[in-house]
Every structure is written in C-alpha cells, then in structure tokens.
Amino acid sequence: MYTINTQLAYFKYNLDSKKLIVNIKWFKLNTFSNLNLQAISFNRSYLELFKNFIDKNQHNFPGSCFVEETRKEGFDLLINNELSQSALPYYLILSKNSKLNLGNSIYQAEMIMLMDENYEFTINYTLDFDVIGKIEIYKEIKSLINA
Template sequence: MYTLNTQLAYFKYSFNFKRLLLHIKWFKLEKAADLRLQGVCFDQAELQNFKSFIDRNKLNFPGSCFIGQAGAEGLVLPSENPVSQSDLPFYLILSKNPKPGAEHLMAQVQIITLTDDNYESMAAYNLDFDVIGKIEIYKNAAACKVNLSDKLIL
C-alpha cells in the first residue's frame, strides 16, 4: 500500500482559481455508508494509474513525486467540521464525475478542477477512482514568484 506526495498548481474550485503552489499527500477516496469521506492508501495498480495521470499533466503537478510505503494507515478526516485559519480548505478532491454539493459533506473539503496556465481550460481527470489530497504546505505563487518547476522544500 502506498501514498503519493506531489506539488499541485493551476487548479480551481468553487469558481475561484488560486495562484498557489501546494504540497499534497494523496490517497484514494472512499465514501463510507454514512456518507463520510475517507482516504485509503493506493494499491500498486492504482498508484501506477495515478502516477501516469500526473506524468501526463506536468503543468499541474510540477516537480517530483514522492511515493511512500504505508501499512494500513489512511487519511482519517475529523468527524467534526474543523475551522480553517486560512481561506484554503484542508482537503482537495479530484474526481472523474464530480457531484454538485459533494464538497459540502464536510467543511474544508473542495472538489477541484485542473486548469491551464491561464486558469481557463480544464485538464480532464479520467481515472476510474477518485483521489483526495491533504494540503501539507502552501505558497502563494504570485507573491513569492515561485518557479513552479522548483522543488518545494519541507
């Protein structure tokens, strides 16, 4: 079982785009029977499919990917709606078939779409499973004048 860490750039959610460079830890998205969201680790085939998607969309996933081996760990979302100290959500979802309102299952979760470098056209997410990413680090790319191909230092 595996997790995948990447950088993320050129995306939007809720009709807003953000000029940000994020460091994300990705998991496969599972929805429990009680409509709660949870992230589980990727198996080998899922990891390779997601990595291939990332390789085809280097604009949105600049820099290197880091694969982490994991046991039974997963992404445990809090049962209560956390209050964010920023205008960013805590978790981002990439989905082949985003369902309107699904991001409101829990506060601070947003479904995102990938865009081009003008934040206009969308790169299609076409995998058979959804992914959820936990934002670990973020930088305002416009203010920092970050070169999106640079490695993000943790």
C-alpha cells in the same frame, strides 16, 4: 500500500482562481458522502494509474513526486460540511464528477478542477477512481513582471 506526495498547481475549488502551489499527500478516496470521507493508501495498480496521470499533466503536478510505502495508512473524516478554519480547505478531491463550490465559504474538503496555465480551460481527470489530497504546505504563485 502507498501514498504519493506531489506539488499541485493550476486548480480551482470555487469560482475564484487561486494562484497557489501546494504540497499534497495523496490517498485513494474510498468513501465520500455528505457526512464522511474515508481515504486509504494506494495499492500498486492504483498507484501506477495515478502516477501515469501525473506524468501526463506535468503543469498541474510540477516538480518531483515521492512515493512512500505505508502500512495501510489512511483516515476517516466526519465532515458535516464543516467550514475550514483557514483560508484554504484541508483536503482537495479529484474526481471525474467534480463540482465547484459556488459559494464563498471554504469547507474542510473541497472538490477541485484542474486548469490550464491561463485558468481558462479545465483538464479532465480521467481515472475511474477518486483521490483526495491532504494539503501540507502552500504558497502563492508570484507573477513574473517584465522589466
């Protein structure tokens, strides 16, 4: 079983585009309902599929990715649509059926859409399984100013 750590950029989880780059530890999303999330480590075949998706979308996953072998690591999370206690969600979900949060509240787990470098067009998540990432570190992307 495996987890994968990447950076993530050019994404949004509500109508506002957040120019952030986050370090994320990814898991396969096993169960997702209004009440709970269950994440599990990737098996080898799911890991390879997700790595191929990352390789095809380097601007969304800049830098290196790190695969870690685990012992059936995962987590269960009761959400009950609880609000995040920070300015960001704790978990980001990539799914073929992503729906942006249209409100101003930020929940503990939010579905995201991958975007192009100008935040104009969405990048389709094409895999037949959902993934969830736990945000570990984040920072704002600074705009480059031409002198």
